[in-house]
Amino acid sequence: MATARIKSEITGTVWKVLLAEGDAIQVESELMILESMKMEIPVESTVSGRIQTILVAPGDAVDEDQDLAIIELD
Amino acid sequence: MKAAVLREQNQPMEIEEVQISKPGPREVLVRPIAAGVCHSDLHFLDGSYPYMLPTILGHESAGVVEEVGKDVTYVKKGDHVITCLSAFCGHCNKCLTGHLSLCQSPEVSRPPEVESRLSIGGETVHQFLNLSSFAELMLIHEHALVKVREDMPMDRAALIGCSTTTGVGAVFHTAGVEPGSIVAVIGCGGVGLAAINGAAIAGASMVIAVDMVDSKLELAKAVGATHTINARSGNAVGEVLELTKGGCDYTFEAIGLKATAEQAFQMLCSGGTATIIGMIPVGTMVELHGVDFLMEKKIQGSNMGSNRFRIDMPRFVDFYLNGKLHLDQMISKHIKLADVNTALHALKSGEEARHVIMFDQ
Missing domain, CATH: 3.90.180.10 (Medium-chain alcohol dehydrogenases, catalytic domain)
Incomplete structure (x- = not known):
């Protein structure tokens, strides 16, 4: 099964994860919310498929370009 | 509500x-x-x-x-x-x-x-x-x-909540402009005008305003710019270098573009510091000539004027009420x-x- 990784565009902290492993996800679906410099920044999927693994949890610090989730592609 | x-x-x-x-x-x-x-x-x-x-x-x-x-x-x-x-x-x-x-x-x-x-x-x-x-x-x-003081008009006070603090704070706190410095500010929106005003209050000897809109350059003069450059000429960097005979001690970018951020760095003299205030879109990369670092040119970001707003804002209110902040x-x-x-x-x-x-x- 081909997979893709959703990456963070920005350094910040995971505020809330909106979906769970196993959930279907579409392009532009919101996967989680990061907080950076007091901004709530949505992380949107760049692919369609099913969430295989969520690599971070609320409260985790994330760096720019860090992998946030692995998606099994449709 | x-x-x-x-x-x-x-x-x-x-x-x-x-x-x-x-x-x-x-x-x-x-x-x-x-x-x-x-x-x-x-x-x-x-x-x-x-x-x-x-x-x-x-x-x-x-x-x-x-x-x-x-x-x-x-x-x-x-x-x-x-x-x-x-x-x-x-x-x-x-x-x-x-x-x-x-x-x-x-x-x-x-x-x-x-x-x-x-x-x-x-x-x-x-x-x-x-x-x-x-x-x-x-x-x-x-x-x-x-x-804040109750004699401060609320519409003017609102501006201190962001644009004034961001622009003046970038000059006072992030860059630390000294009296006599040569300063250029790229972009004469609310934040850029505040930076110009801040540079004038800090005692800069030359404050160059750069914008593409003549009416904003006129506003820049009203709040403290000593010189203006309309960037439509296409050579704002060259004009600043010529006007300053070698570059600025401090430049401020108040637009949020890759090109103007790079220009802010190019406008510096040896040892100068460029401060990027504008919000450059996420994912945009800024390119600089590496050799310029040998001349001790510096570039830095500024978020909300590196403020300590509970101290800064009442001071800015006083600056307005005593005629220094326009x-x-x-x-x-x-x-x-x-x-x-x-x-x-x-x-x-x-x-x-x-x-x-x-x-x-």
Whole structure:
């Protein structure tokens, strides 16, 4: 099964994860919310498929370009 | 209460009825009297900076305290306040080393498991930068506001809530401009004009304003620019280098573009410092000539003027009231909340300074 990784565009902290492993996800679906410099920044999927693994949890610090989730592609 | 709700990027905001929660222990309910419409709001409206939707934009306001939470001692009902997006926790490493504007602590907002401060029929409305000032009421953390003198006009006070603090603060705090310095400011919107005004207050010997709109260059002169350059000539860097006979000690970029950030660096003399204030879109890379670092040229970012707003803002109020800070010229129009979309559209054109929403009192 081909997979893709959703990456963070920005350094910040995971505020809330909106979906769970196993959930279907579409392009532009919101996967989680990061907080950076007091901004709530949505992380949107760049692919369609099913969430295989969520690599971070609320409260985790994330760096720019860090992998946030692995998606099994449709 | 009524508020301008953004549900989709690049679409007009709609005035909707929004429910606002009761103040938590350390929260303050503020009734805004004035709210500036800032170019930064536009970055979130057009999606160059993503944000959770629906939201209520607006982050530059002044108002009156309506109600306080049970643990709030700093303000009381009736106090005049300016709000600020640089809400600080007060006990993290950044706060305790004096860098309050870099505080990243989430504790000034409500955690996800708690009722949101703003909602519509049970649907969460995401509070913008812990403020959301395009609304008749604001529920904010007590560390997101500062008390100010009651003789300060509220529309001018609102500007101090963001653009003044960002521009003047970049000059005073981030860059630390010394008297006699040569300064150039690229972009003469609200923040750029504040940086020009700040450079003049700091005692810069030459303050060069760079913009593509003649009316803004005229405004720049009115607030302290000694020279102006219309960048439509296509050679702003060359003109600055010629005018200064070798470059500036300090440059400030107040637009948020890759090209102008690079120009700010190119305008420096040896040992000079470029400060990037503008919000460059996420994902954009800035390119510099590596050899320039041998000349000790420096480039740095500035967030909200590296402020300590509880100290800075009352001082800026004094600066205005004693004639040093020129805020009257910054306001091009007073509008109603319902006209906020028109005000944001006017900002896009670059022709006007700032519209300020005045709420019914």
